[in-house]
Amino acid sequence: MASAIAAATAPPTGAQHSVLLLRRANDYLAATLRARYRVLSFYDSGAPLPAFLAASAATEPEPPRAALVVGGGAIRVDAAFLDAAPYLRCVVTTAAGLDHVDLAECARRGVLVAGAGEVFSTDVADHAVGLLIDVLRNVSAADRYVRRGLWPVQGDYPLGSKLGGKRVGIIGLGSIGSSIAKRLKALGCVIQYHSRRPKDTVSFKYFHDVISLATESDALIVACALNDQTRHIVNKEVLGALGKDGVVVNIARGGNIDEAELISALREGKIAGAGLDVFEKEPVVPAEFFSMDNVVLTGHEAVFTTESGSDLCDLMIGNLEAFFDGRPLLTPVLPK
């Protein structure tokens, strides 16, 4: 499908639209962009960001009206960024999260923002469920155990805990949270959730705050955005409410959990285990986790599969095409 888009209608005769590329990876997406647009790449320029944005204003015949930005904190599309690039009318982001884009500032200036839509949702949901099964049933720990040749010597690895009937509290019931819920229902779990507002399209039990959700859950899955309200939404109190048999899975942002408190809670047996794909200071992972057998660690890969790369490419190109054609964005974040 990606190749079909790449071969679609050619850009206007004689002039390609210019696009700012603020993404380090020089991959299939970058190559496809270059085939259709005049690409001004920040990382290739070697210049500091403000200088790069200022210089781009002089692009002929028109400055880049769209920018493709990666997430993950490397570049913040904030007031300073937008001030330095007043010619920009559309920001297309490749990340699942939007915490690197100041949506209020974009809205104020009438800058359109396109997100990643649901491109990542199934992969993140698959990974989240994989982490939950792993923590509860000791999949990775047993794998390590067998690999070390311990099975014939020390007998069976200790028993894990059943998934069926577990009350799973999902924090954030957006596209990812809903996909997780669908899979866990098939695994016999009881789904309940907290989000900013209850969703009348679902029948799951809603909790107004995370502490009550944690109190009545056997597992918590963090699937919400990272913003000022959700920083450390899983804190010492919430972990205490979850309790010594509870587990937490995080496929959102490291900043959603108070990492130091999580480490203490695990060390002191205040919770039973954790499955973590994200951390507060990636790629640095606190070494305290390395000796814990009741923790599963993966390196921010929930979103990444070989297939999601090309799905993402299709979507990003589709959004840029829509913008330049004056059509509504495919996956608009702004306008809502």
Next chain:
Amino acid sequence: METTPQSPADEKPLVLLSQPLFPEFAAALAGRYRFVLAADADAAAAAVARVLLVPGLAPVTAEHLARLPALELVAGTSVGVDHVDLDNCRSRGLSVTNAGPAFAVDSADYAVGLVVAVLRRVAAADAYVRRGRWAADGDYPLATKVSGKRVGIVGLGNIGSRVARRLAAFGCAVSYHSRSPKPSSPYTFVPALLDLAAGSDVLVLSCALTDETKHMVNRTVMEALGKDGVLINVGRGGLVDEPELVRCLRDGAIGGAGLDVYANEPAVPPELFGMDNVVLSDHRAVITPESIRGVLEVVTANLDAFFSGRPLVSPVQL
């Protein structure tokens, strides 16, 4: 006045054991049955014993069975009963029961866990991060999507049908192969195992080990599954030609494997220890504390049914 002879209802029924009971079983069942280890049974007990309880996977051979002329029921505590000489049971007209659905849910959950762990490289990524390599060497290589994969299930019984339902919720397309089609199943029946393997990205083994199914997954089947294909085995090690599996993994003829069972447990081919595209477990798919209680219920139900002349709860078709 004659003393009333002790009525049969006062005597606990005699149940011979092929091996000692787990402590949890012993505690739960001791009050209801009189257990005697078959190897220790005196001639009188051996002559009248109608039930042999098999609380584990130690082999029960024709020789063992021949010592029990009054035997009518062999009751297992596992799902797979290939360690019992079923041919002999069949020719003697014995009934055989297994754990029925007691382990099905936990096995199915674990099978799904293995599918995600292999496709998404969860266990390998965990090992990578744990060794501090994420900070030092960068991201772990991309793994592949689970949703949308074509899943072929071999054996659509208690375990296989639950695996199917779970993976369908992940958006996988499910087909199956079994001795005969299940008309009530919504999934596609594929008459030949080779065709199922050729048309699947993930092949899940959840069938019984019998003379017909021994080594059913051989080199030809694995080559049909292909270099991006993944084999998941929560059935019995004997379903797969294990040395051939190791060769296929080593040569890249298949893409990966999630294994809970092996040909000679607890021995695991050491060549597998160095492979990142393999997830290994110690025959634990079935077991959680809750499922042990479940097995107790099934075993008790079968024994009760037998001794009161009612139909068995989980008979195995011989």
